Structure formats: C-alpha cells, structure tokens
Amino acid sequence: MDLQTDILSARTLVEEVSELFSLPVIYHRLTDLLDDLDSGAGREEIADVISHDPALMARVLKAANSARYQPSHQINTVYDAVTTISDDDLRTLITSTTAIDAFSHIDTDLVDMDNFWNHSVCCGLAARILAEKCQLAEPDRVFVAGMLHDIGQLVIYHTVPALARQVLEKAGEPEEYRYRAEKEVIGVTHAQVGAELLKVWGFPDYLVEAVNFHHEPDKAKNYPIETSLVHISTSVVNRIEPSWKMSLAQRESIAQINPYAWSITGLSPEIIHPTLEDVNVESFGVMCLLDPESMLIF
Numbered sequence: 001m002d003l004q005t006d007i008l009s010a011r012t013l014v015e016e017v018s019e020l021f022s023l024p025v026i027y028h029r030l031t032d033l034l035d036d037l038d039s040g041a042g043r044e045e046i047a048d049v050i051s052h053d054p055a056l057m058a059r060v061l062k063a064a065n066s067a068r069y070q071p072s073h074q075i076n077t078v079y080d081a082v083t084t085i086s087d088d089d090l091r092t093l094i095t096s097t098t099a100i101d102a103f104s105h106i107d108t109d110l111v112d113m114d115n116f117w118n119h120s121v122c123c124g125l126a127a128r129i130l131a132e133k134c135q136l137a138e139p140d141r142v143f144v145a146g147m148l149h150d151i152g153q154l155v156i157y158h159t160v161p162a163l164a165r166q167v168l169e170k171a172g173e174p175e176e177y178r179y180r181a182e183k184e185v186i187g188v189t190h191a192q193v194g195a196e197l198l199k200v201w202g203f204p205d206y207l208v209e210a211v212n213f214h215h216e217p218d219k220a221k222n223y224p225i226e227t228s229l230v231h232i233s234t235s236v237v238n239r240i241e242p243s244w245k246m247s248l249a250q251r252e253s254i255a256q257i258n259p260y261a262w263s264i265t266g267l268s269p270e271i272i273h274p275t276l277e278d279v280n281v282e283s284f285g286v287m288c289l290l291d292p293e294s295m296l297i298f
Contacts, residue, residue, distance in 0.1 A: 009186075009187055009188040009192075010152075010188050010192040010193045010195070010196040011196050013155055013156065013159045013160070013188070013193050013196075014155060014193060014196045014197045014200055016159050017155055017158055017159060017197075018200055020105060020158075021102050021103055021106075021154075021155070021158075021197070022102060022201075023098060023099075023102050023201045023202075024053065024098055024101075024102075026049050026050075026052060026053055026056075027094065027095075027098045028202060029049055030046060030049055030050070030094050031091070031094070031095075033045055033046045033049065034046070034087065034090065034091055034094075037087060043079065043082045043083055044079060046082050046090075047077075047078040047079040047081075047082045048078075050078050050082065051078050055097070055101060056094070056097055056098070057078055059093060059097050060078060060081045060082065060085065060090075060093065061075065061076070061078065061081050063081070063085055063089070063093055064080070064081035064084040064085055065081075068089075068285055069084055069085070071084060088128075088140065089285075089286075091140055091143070092121075092124070092143065092286055095124075095143070095144050095147055096117070096121055096147065096286070099117075099120075099147060099148060099151070100117055103151075103154050106154055106157070106158055107158075108157045108158060108161060110157045110161060110164055110165060110168065111153070111154070111157055116150070116153075116154070118283075118287075119150070119237060120146075120147050120148070120149070120150060120151075121147060121283065121286050121287075122237045122240070122279055122283050123146040123147065123149060123150075123230070123233045123234055123237045124142075124143040124144065124145075124146035124147035124233075125143070125146070125278075125279050125282050125283060125286065126146060126232075126233035126236045126237050126275055126279050127142040127143055127145060127146030127229050127230050127233040128140060128142060128143040128146070129275050129278050129279065129282075130142075130229045130232055130233055130236075130265070130267065130271070130275060131226075131229050133267060133271055133275075134225070134229070134265045134266050134267055136225065136226075136229070141206060141207075141226060142210070142226050142229045142230060142233075144203075144207060145206070145207050145210035145211060145214075145226060145227075145229075145230045146229075146230050146233050146234075148194065148198065148207070148211060149191075149194065149210070149211050149214045149230050149234065150190060150194065151190075151194045151197060151198075151211070152189070152190035152191060152192065152193030152194030152195070152196075152197060152211070153190040153194075155190075155193045155194070155197060156182070156186065156190055156193055160186060163185055163186050164186075166181075166185045167181045167182050167185050167186065170184075170185060178190075179191070179215045189215070191211060191212055191213065191214055191215055192212060194211045194212075195208045195209070195211045195212035198211055205222065205223070206222070206223040206226050209221075209222055209223045209226070209227055210223060210226045210227045210229075210230045211230070213227050213231075214227060214230040214231050214234065215231065216258070217230075217231040217258055217260055217261045217264070218258060218260040224260075224264050225264055225265055228258075228260065228261035228264050228265050229261075229265060231257065231258060231261045232257055232261050232262075232265070232267065235256050235257050236272055236275050236276060236279070237279065239272070239276060240276055240279065240280060257269075
C-alpha cells in the first residue's frame with residue numbers, strides 16, 4: 001500500500017470534519033501556561049484564560065469543590081480553584097474536557113462514547129504512570145498522547161460509517177484486529193487519521209508521531225519512547241476495561257505488546273500488574289474531576 005495514498009486519505013477524512021471537530025484556541029494557551037509554571041508563570045493568568053470558557057470554568061470550580069479535594073469552605077473563584085487543584089489534575093481536566101467537548105456533536109451508533117472516553121482517560125493515565133517508571137523527563141507529555149491515541153476512530157465513524165461498520169463486523173472490538181481490518185477495508189487506519197487531525201489542531205510532533213505509530217512503535221523515528229509508552233498503555237488498559245472484551249484482552253494483551261517497546265523503554269511485563277492497580281485508583285479520581293456528581297454514590 002502506497003504511504004502517500006494513506007496520508008492523502010487520512011487528510012481527506014480530516015478535512016471533512018475540520019470545522020465540526022475543532023479544538024478551542026484556549027487549549028494550547030492553557031497548556032503553554034502550565035508548561036511555564038516552573039519558570040514562574042502565574043496562576044492568575046491561567047485562571048483568567050479559563051474564565052473565558054464558561055464550560056471549562058464550571059468544570060474547574062466543580063472539581064475544586066469535589067470530594068477529591070474536600071475544601072474547608074466553598075470555592076467560588078476560578079483563581080482559588082486553580083490554586084486548589086494539583087498541576088497534574090488541572091492538565092488532565094483541561095485535556096479531557098476540551099477533547100470530549102470537541103466531539104460532543106458526533107452522532108453515531110457505532111461507539112459508546114462514555115466507554116470510549118473512559119478507555120481514553122485510562123490510557124492517558126497508564127502512559128503517564130509508565131513514563132514515570134521509566135523516568136521520562138516530562139511524563140505529562142504522554143498523558144495527552146494516551147488520551148488522544150484513538151481519536152481517529154471517531155473521525156472514521158463520522159465520515160465513513162458504512163466502512164467503519166464493516167471493520168467492526170470483520171474484526172470485532174480488539175484493537176489489533178480492528179487496526180488490521182481498517183487497512184483492508186478502508187485503506188487507512190485510525191492511527192493515521194488521528195495523527196492527521198492532531199497536525200491540523202497544531203499539536204507538537206511528538207504527539208503526532210505517538211498517535212500515528214501507537215500500534216507499530218518500532219516505526220517511530222523521532223519519539224520511539226513516547227510512542228512505545230502509549231503502545232504498552234493500550235494493552236495494559238485493555239486488561240481492566242469493564243466491557244465484554246475483557247477476557248479476550250486479558251489473554252492477549254501481553255502477547256500484543258511489541259518487544260521493541262519493552263526494549264526501548266527499559267520496562268518489562270512485571271510492571272503491568274502494579275500499573276493496573278495505579279490506573280484503577282487514579283481513574284476514580286479523574287472521573288471525580290470530570291463529573292463530581294457521578295461519584296457521590298461511592
């Protein structure tokens with residue numbers, strides 16, 4: 001299959017949804033400010049930017065007042081919320097909220113969106129945990145890559161639903177089977193489409209490459225460690241997802257991990273179990289951040 005044809009096909013699909021699925025301009029501004037916190041950037045400016053997005057502002061205030069932080073008094077200002085929420089949680093909240101909102105208008109019966117985003121968030125958490133285990137300098141970098149690794153699936157579901165249905169009927173849910181079926185049925189994969197969308201959205205090269213090659217990390221030329229961490233995280237998360245594919249995933253997830261990923265990261269299969277435990281714990285905290293009211297039953 002001609003690689004240039006693949007790229008053009010991915011671009012064509014993304015061009016069809018570029019106006020419908022757009023990332024708010026403030027996302028990049030906020031992530032830049034978060035990156036600069038260590039160099040003295042002020043939380044006042046972060047709070048000011050968030051205040052210009054009513055939906056994000058409401059989510060941040062809810063998170064700061066949630067059971068996760070248990071404030072001694074009601075937090076009513078964005079600045080107080082930003083100083084209450086940890087840097088990691090704030091980055092997670094901003095990325096998750098903007099990505100979910102960008103696809104809030106998708107209309108398809110091919111995917112359960114709650115399950116999709118749960119999988120995405122857990123992959124982001126697993127990638128960040130694994131990055132810390134292999135002592136990557138900026139583990140938050142791979143959270144975003146893990147969170148957005150399957151975003152090309154949503155573009156495919158929306159633009160070519162008939163072909164997407166053929167892929168699911170041919171391969172079922174397991175990601176590796178579906179990835180191969182996409183090549184056969186559509187001629188382009190969700191990884192390539194997702195990478196093209198991230199280019200359009202202005203994401204940095206390491207994110208584009210990690211998404212593009214998260215099924216084939218040995219093809220990543222510039223950011224093989226980040227790509228390999230996302231690759232491993234997807235297999236880890238497939239072992240804990242509350243879905244019908246769990247038993248199959250449990251049997252096959254380790255086998256699906258490319259040996260190159262273990263080699264380049266310096267990790268080994270022994271980290272899977274503790275990572276699973278960490279993701280299980282942290283995912284409840286993230287769900288509390290995204291929807292505090294849903295966690296009141298616990």
